[in-house]
Each structure stands twice: as structure tokens, then as C-alpha cells.
Amino acid sequence: MSLWDELGRIxxxxxxxGFDFGKYRISIYTGLTLLAVIAAMIVVARLGTKLSRxxxxxxGRLDPxxxxxxxKLVSIGIWVLVLLIGIxxxxxDLTALAVFSGALGLAVGFGLQKTFGNLIAGIILLMDRSxxxxxxxxxxxGVSNTVGQVKKIGLRAVSVTTRDKKExxxxxxxxxxxxxxxxxxxxxxxxxxxxxxxxxxxDLDLAERLMLQxxxxxxxxxxxxxxAAWITExxxxxxxxxIRIWINDPEEGLANVRSDVLKRCWRLFAENGITLPNANAxxxxxxxxxxxxxxxxxxxxx
Numbered sequence: 001m002s003l004w005d006e007l008g009r010i011x012x013x014x015x016x017x018g019f020d021f022g023k024y025r026i027s028i029y030t031g032l033t034l035l036a037v038i039a040a041m042i043v044v045a046r047l048g049t050k051l052s053r054x055x056x057x058x059x060g061r062l063d064p065x066x067x068x069x070x071x072k073l074v075s076i077g078i079w080v081l082v083l084l085i086g087i088x089x090x091x092x093d094l095t096a097l098a099v100f101s102g103a104l105g106l107a108v109g110f111g112l113q114k115t116f117g118n119l120i121a122g123i124i125l126l127m128d129r130s131x132x133x134x135x136x137x138x139x140x141x142g143v144s145n146t147v148g149q150v151k152k153i154g155l156r157a158v159s160v161t162t163r164d165k166k167e168x169x170x171x172x173x174x175x176x177x178x179x180x181x182x183x184x185x186x187x188x189x190x191x192x193x194x195x196x197x198x199x200x201x202x203d204l205d206l207a208e209r210l211m212l213q214x215x216x217x218x219x220x221x222x223x224x225x226x227x228a229a230w231i232t233e234x235x236x237x238x239x240x241x242x243i244r245i246w247i248n249d250p251e252e253g254l255a256n257v258r259s260d261v262l263k264r265c266w267r268l269f270a271e272n273g274i275t276l277p278n279a280n281a282x283x284x285x286x287x288x289x290x291x292x293x294x295x296x297x298x299x300x301x302x
Contacts, residue, residue: 034090041086048078068133068153069126114173118156121172126153131175131182136190136250138181139170146170149251163253183250189222190250194243194258196265197235199275204231204239207274214264215245220257222246237277 052074056067125131131150137160138147148162157169183190194215198207208229215227227245234240243265247257269276 037086037089041082045079045082048082049075052078069123072123072126072155114171115156118172121176122153122155122158125158125172125175130185131158131180134251135185136183138183139175140179140181188248188250189225189246190248190254191225192245192247192254192257194245194261195232195240196243196262197238197240197277198269199238199277200234202239202274206272207239207241207269210268210272210274211241211243211265214268215243215261217264218245218257218260220247220249220252221261222248 049071053071056070056074059067131137131153133150133153135150136148137150138145139160146160146162146168148160148166148168150158151161151167152159153172157171158175160168160170162168196211198204211229212227215221215229216223221227222245225246227243229241229243232240232242243261245257245261247254268274
């Protein structure tokens with residue numbers, strides 16, 4: 001007896017252990033067949049998805065957003081095709097599902113509304129290329145402001161990694177309805193503001209030149225557009241400046257480049273005799289004024 005004959009005999013024996021449901025036979029054999037077909041469908045679909053991802057990664061003329069969009073569309077097509085082939089192999093009559101079409105549509109409409117909304121939103125984001133892997137975005141949901149780099153755009157959510165190495169999974173639909181700042185949409189250049197205040201008796205022209213020198217010496221600051229330093233106001237503490245610099249790597253963070261510029265300003269100020277406001281001196285001055293007022297009141301009472 002050949003191997004095929006033996007397998008056929010085993011299959012016939014397993015098919016006898018079961019019962020009939022209408023025109024369908026439910027048995028151990030059909031159950032094993034169903035599991036085998038589902039397992040094969042998953043393996044084939046994942047293999048096809050992996051091959052499509054490898055294929056699109058080799059197309060250099062496509063930007064990251066176009067590659068992800070192509071991968072997602074091909075993946076959806078592969079899963080639909082594999083599902084239809086699996087149904088055909090199992091011999092399932094799709095017309096038998098017509099009775100359940102109303103209930104299925106109702107379930108999709110209510111239970112899977114958010115899922116399909118995120119799916120469509122993700123495809124739209126990839127098609128209009130407003131958000132791509134590698135972009136630095138700031139998402140404001142009305143409660144908090146999340147700033148990070150887009151690592152992956154999935155069918156349900158976008159993965160955003162912050163400078164704290166925290167990974168946020170933001171639903172695609174949220175990016176469609178909330179305000180989103182894309183710092184690298186049309187250009188990767190981002191302007192950073194660095195506030196600094198000097199004492200009122202300072203040579204303001206010299207202080208401005210030193211601020212620009214410190215900005216130009218910072219590693220991440222761009223030479224073009226050139227740094228600028230502007231006086232924004234005069235306060236009780238001193239003259240308030242705002243240094244405006246440009247960077248093209250916002251994913252590396254903003255606080256560190258501000259710190260770099262401020263430390264260089266501190267060193268240059270110390271070398272050139274530029275002083276910063278002394279809040280303690282102002283407090284002493286106010287305290288002396290209070291004492292003077294008390295003395296005047298005492299003299300009047302006499």
C-alpha cells in the first residue's frame with residue numbers, strides 16, 4: 001500500500017468521526033483541514049508581505065512615504081487574494097453568507113468603525129505624503145503636546161519616538177483631526193529661540209556680537225540662514241535678548257542646542273566683562289526702600 005493510499009484511509013477514518021450540518025460534514029478531518037489551510041494562508045500571506053517589503057526597499061526613486069504606501073496596498077491585496085483562495089480550497093459557498101450580511105454590516109459599522117477609520121486615515125496620510133517615516137512632528141490633542149520622530153506608519157497607528165526614548169502609538173485618525181506640526185514636511189530647517197538677559201549697564205553692541213559668535217561656534221547651528229540676536233524688551237532686571245538660530249536635525253533635540261549656545265555665551269561674557277542681571281541686588285534695593293519708608297513714617301509721627 002502506497003503512502004497516498006494510507007493517507008486516504010486515515011482521512012476517511014477521521015471523516016467518519018463527526019456529524020452532518022445541512023449539506024456540510026463537520027468532522028475531525030474537516031477541522032484538521034481547516035487548521036492546515038488557515039496556517040498555510042498565514043504563512044503564504046506573511047511571506048508575500050515580506051517579499052513585497054524587500055522589493056519596495058530596493059526601489060531608490062521612491063521616498064519613504066511612497067514605499068510604505070506601496071507596501072501597505074500590496075499587503076492588503078495579498079491578504080485578500082490568499083483569503084479568497086483559502087475559501088475556494090475549503091469549498092465554502094459564499095452565497096451561504098448572504099443571510100448574515102446584514103448582521104456583518106452592522107458589526108462592521110459599529111464595532112469596527114474606529115478600525116476602518118484608522119485604516120483609511122493611514123492610507124490618506126501616505127497618499128498625500130503629509131507625514132513620512134523620519135519626519136519630526138508635534139501632535140497637540142488639546143491636553144498634551146507630543147514631539148518626536150515618526151518611526152513607522154502602520155495600518156492602525158503611527159509610531160512616534162520622543163527624545164526620552166518613549167514610543168507613542170498615535171491612532172491615524174488622531175493625526176487627521178488634531179493639529180499636527182511637521183517640522184520636516186517641506187524643509188528640515190527649524191528655527192530655535194534662545195532667550196538671554198544682560199544687565200542694563202552692559203555694552204549692548206558688544207553683547208550682541210558675542211551672542212552671534214557663540215551661535216556660530218555651536219556645532220549644530222547652521223551658517224545659513226545666519227544666526228540673529230534681537231533686543232525684545234527692557235525689564236527691571238536688564239535688557240532681554242532673543243537669539244534665533246537654525247538647525248536641520250530637529251530629531252536630535254532642541255534643549256541641548258540651546259544649552260550649547262548659552263554655555264558659549266557665558267564663557268564669552270566672562271572673558272569680555274559682560275555681566276548678567278543680579279536679582280539679589282534688586283531685592284536688597286527694594287528692602288532698603290522699605291526701610292527708608294519706615295524711617296519717614298516714624299519721623300512724621302514725631
